[in-house]
Amino acid sequence: MIKKVSQVGCIVILLFMGLSHNAFSQDYEFKKVSKEELSMSVYPQDTAAPAVYLHKSRNTYYEDDEVKGWVLYTDVHERIKILNKDGLDYATRKINLYLKGRLKERVESIKAFTFNLEDGKVKSEKLSKSGIFENMETDNRLEVSLTMPAVKVGSVLEISYRIVSPFFTSIDDVVIQEDIPTAHHYTKIQILEYFQFSRLIKGNFNANPKDYTDTRRIDFTYEQGGGLTSTTKDAAAIFEEFISEYEYMHVPALKEERYVDNIDNYRFTVVYELSSTKSQSGVVKEYSKSWEDVVATIYKYDGFGKQLERTNFFKDDLAGVLDAASGYMDRMNRIFDYVKSHMNWNKRYGMSAASGIAKAYREKTGNTGDINLLLTAMLKEAGLNANPVLVSTRSHGIPAYPTIDGFNYVIAAVEIDGQRYLLDATEKMAAPNVLPNRVLNWSGTMVMENGLSMSVDLYPKTISQVSTMLNVELDDFGDISGSVRANRTLLEALDQRRAFENESSSKIEEDLMDDYNLDLVSDLELKNLNDTSKPVSMSYSFEKEGAVEIIDGDIYLNPMFFLGMYENPFKLDERNYPINFVHPYMHRKIINITLPEGYSVTSIPEALNISLPDGLGAYTFNIGQSNGKLNVVCSITMKQAVVPSLYYDTLKEFYGQRVAKESEKVIISKS
Structure with missing residues (x-):
C-alpha cells in the first residue's frame, strides 16, 4: 500500500498544468489503429511536435511463483504517431532491464507493428525477431532494442510487452511526461498488503491519482502427502490490494533549452520508495531511512570511512611533499598538486574506493572515490581539517528520497581559518574551489568522523x-x-x-x-x-x-x-x-x-x-x-x-x- 504522498524538495513546484484527469471512454485495443490516426499530420495541442504518444499505458502488479515467490509484472502498451522526420528516432524502442547476481529481469510477450496508410488502406508490418537486439550497457543493465520495420513519416507504431522482475520490492518510476506530447496516459499500480511504499512526485504537476483498496484472489497449487500417495491440490488466497490509477489527456512534452542541469529532475514522474514489508505472520521490517542514516551507512563502508585510516603506505612520500611547507594553505596546495600529478582518473564515478586507496596509489590510477579519498586521507594526515563530501553529479540528477544510490561521486573539503575549500583531484586542471562542471549540482553532503554530516553548497560564489x-x-x-x-x-x-x-x-x-x-x-x-x-x-x-x-x-x-x-x-x-x-x-x-x-x-x-x-x-x-x-x-x-x-x-x-x-x-x- 501507499504510506504517504509527498512532493520532492526544491525541484517541485505545485502547479496544476491543466491536464485533463478523468475517465476515458475511448478503447485503445491493440492493433485497432484508425485511418484518422494514420491521416493525422500534426498534433493540435503541439503543432511543432515531431511525434506524439497517442496512447501510453502501464499496469504493474504482483503474482505468486511457486518456486521464486512474489514476482512483479509490468505490462506496457504504447501507440506512437510519427509526425515528421525528427520523429523517426522513435522507430527504435529501448527497454532497460536490471540484473544483480543470479537474479535478472526479463522481457516477454513482445508484440509490435508498424501501420501505414497506403492507397486509402491500412497496412501493417510485424516486428520480426531480427529487429530485436540485446546489449549489456553495464554489469547490471541490459538494454533490449526493438527496431520497428517500414517506419516513415505518417506511420503509427504499436508496441506491447511484459517485464517480469524478481525485484518485487522495487517499482519502476511512473514516467508521465515524455520528450514528446502524450495524448492519453494511463498507469495502474497494484500493491499487495505485504508491501508499503512512500510515493513522491517530481515535476511541475499535481499527480492527483485515483486511490482505492480492493481484494484480490490468487490461485495456486500445492502437493499433499508424499511418495506414491502424493496428490496435487488447488487452492486460493485472498489479499488486500492498494490500487492507484493515473490517467491524463494531453500531457505536454518536456521541452529542454539551454542552461538546465539535468532535465529529468523536472520531468513529471511518480517515484515509489519501499518503506516496509510485512510477512504473512505479521512481522514488519522497516526500510525507509533519513539522509543521516544513509550517510552513516556509507561511512561504515570498507571503501569509504576505513580508507581514511590507511595512511602508512604514503607517509614517507607525504613527508617529502611537505618538506619546507609553510602554513596550512601551503600544505593544502602542495598535497592537492601532488595527488593531481601522481594519480590518473580512469573516468569512472564512485562515492567509495573501488580498488582501495593503497592499491590505487601504487597503480597511480583509480575512480573518483580512490583518488579523492586518498586526497582526503593525505590532507588529514598533514593536520588539516579535511573531510569527504558526497556528491550526485549533474548527469546523475537530484535524488528524490534518501538512498545510498543518491550519491555517485566524492570530493574533499578543507577548512582553513573559517574558509572552506572544495577540491577534486580527478581534474588535473582544477584549482581549490574550482570544481569541474560535472560536480556543480546543487549541494553535497560533508561526512565527518563523529558521524555527523552537513549540507555543502557546491556552486561557487566568486565570479x-x-x-x-x-x-x-x-x-x-x-x-x-x-x-x-x-x-x-x-x-x-x-x-x-x-x-x-x-x-x-x-x-x-x-x-x-x-x-x-x-x-x-x-x-x-x-x-x-x-x-x-x-x-x-x-x-x-x-x-x-x-x-x-x-x-x-x-x-x-x-x-x-x-x-x-x-x-x-x-x-x-x-x-x-x-x-x-x-x-x-x-x-x-x-x-x-x-x-x-x-x-x-x-x-x-x-x-x-x-x-x-x-x-x-x-x-x-x-x-x-x-x-x-x-x-x-x-x-x-x-x-x-x-x-x-x-x-x-x-x-x-x-x-x-x-x-x-x-x-x-x-x-x-x-x-
Whole structure:
C-alpha cells in the first residue's frame, strides 16, 4: 500500500498544468489503429511536435511463483504517431532491464507493428525477431532494442510487452511526461498488503491519482502427502490490494533549452520508495531511512570511512611533499598538486574506493572515490581539517528520497581559518574551489568522523571572468583583419584548459576558424595553460573576407563581429524549471575598429544599460567614434549560478534586448 504522498524538495513546484484527469471512454485495443490516426499530420495541442504518444499505458502488479515467490509484472502498451522526420528516432524502442547476481529481469510477450496508410488502406508490418537486439550497457543493465520495420513519416507504431522482475520490492518510476506530447496516459499500480511504499512526485504537476483498496484472489497449487500417495491440490488466497490509477489527456512534452542541469529532475514522474514489508505472520521490517542514516551507512563502508585510516603506505612520500611547507594553505596546495600529478582518473564515478586507496596509489590510477579519498586521507594526515563530501553529479540528477544510490561521486573539503575549500583531484586542471562542471549540482553532503554530516553548497560564489579585446581593421572591400586577446579566470579558465588540453596549436587555430567562421587564424599564443594559479591568456591574429555588407557604396557592419550574441537562448513560452548557468560569470569585451580611409559614420547604435531585478545581473553596451575609429565596450554579469524559474520571463526579455542591441548595424559612408 501507499504510506504517504509527498512532493520532492526544491525541484517541485505545485502547479496544476491543466491536464485533463478523468475517465476515458475511448478503447485503445491493440492493433485497432484508425485511418484518422494514420491521416493525422500534426498534433493540435503541439503543432511543432515531431511525434506524439497517442496512447501510453502501464499496469504493474504482483503474482505468486511457486518456486521464486512474489514476482512483479509490468505490462506496457504504447501507440506512437510519427509526425515528421525528427520523429523517426522513435522507430527504435529501448527497454532497460536490471540484473544483480543470479537474479535478472526479463522481457516477454513482445508484440509490435508498424501501420501505414497506403492507397486509402491500412497496412501493417510485424516486428520480426531480427529487429530485436540485446546489449549489456553495464554489469547490471541490459538494454533490449526493438527496431520497428517500414517506419516513415505518417506511420503509427504499436508496441506491447511484459517485464517480469524478481525485484518485487522495487517499482519502476511512473514516467508521465515524455520528450514528446502524450495524448492519453494511463498507469495502474497494484500493491499487495505485504508491501508499503512512500510515493513522491517530481515535476511541475499535481499527480492527483485515483486511490482505492480492493481484494484480490490468487490461485495456486500445492502437493499433499508424499511418495506414491502424493496428490496435487488447488487452492486460493485472498489479499488486500492498494490500487492507484493515473490517467491524463494531453500531457505536454518536456521541452529542454539551454542552461538546465539535468532535465529529468523536472520531468513529471511518480517515484515509489519501499518503506516496509510485512510477512504473512505479521512481522514488519522497516526500510525507509533519513539522509543521516544513509550517510552513516556509507561511512561504515570498507571503501569509504576505513580508507581514511590507511595512511602508512604514503607517509614517507607525504613527508617529502611537505618538506619546507609553510602554513596550512601551503600544505593544502602542495598535497592537492601532488595527488593531481601522481594519480590518473580512469573516468569512472564512485562515492567509495573501488580498488582501495593503497592499491590505487601504487597503480597511480583509480575512480573518483580512490583518488579523492586518498586526497582526503593525505590532507588529514598533514593536520588539516579535511573531510569527504558526497556528491550526485549533474548527469546523475537530484535524488528524490534518501538512498545510498543518491550519491555517485566524492570530493574533499578543507577548512582553513573559517574558509572552506572544495577540491577534486580527478581534474588535473582544477584549482581549490574550482570544481569541474560535472560536480556543480546543487549541494553535497560533508561526512565527518563523529558521524555527523552537513549540507555543502557546491556552486561557487566568486565570479569567473572573461575579458576580451578585439582589434579590427576594416578596408573598403569589406574585408577585416586584426587580433584578439582574451584572459579567463577560475571556472572559465578551467573550461579552456580542458578544451585545449593535449591539443596542438594548429588544431586550436582550425577550431577557432570553424567556431568564428574566419578565413585565417595565425600567431596563436597561450599562457598559463598549466599554471592553475593564474588566468589563462590566449591571443591570435585573424583574417576574414567579406565580413560586412556593402550596399550602394555604404558599409553596414556589426560592431560586435564574431563576438556578439545574435540569438536568444530562451525560446519557450513558459519554463517551470530553474535557469542554471553553472557558475556566476562576467564577460567583458572591448572592440576597437579602424575604419577605411575616407569613410565616416552616418548611423550608430545607442547605448544600453539594463539590470535584472534583485541584483541578479546587468548588461551594458556603449559605442563611440573618434578620429576614424569605433570603440565598443560591452559587458554582461550574472551574479548567481542558478536563477529561479519565476524570473524566466524577465530573463528572456533581458537576453532579447541584448541580442537586439548586439545585432544593430553601424553604417559608414564615404566622406
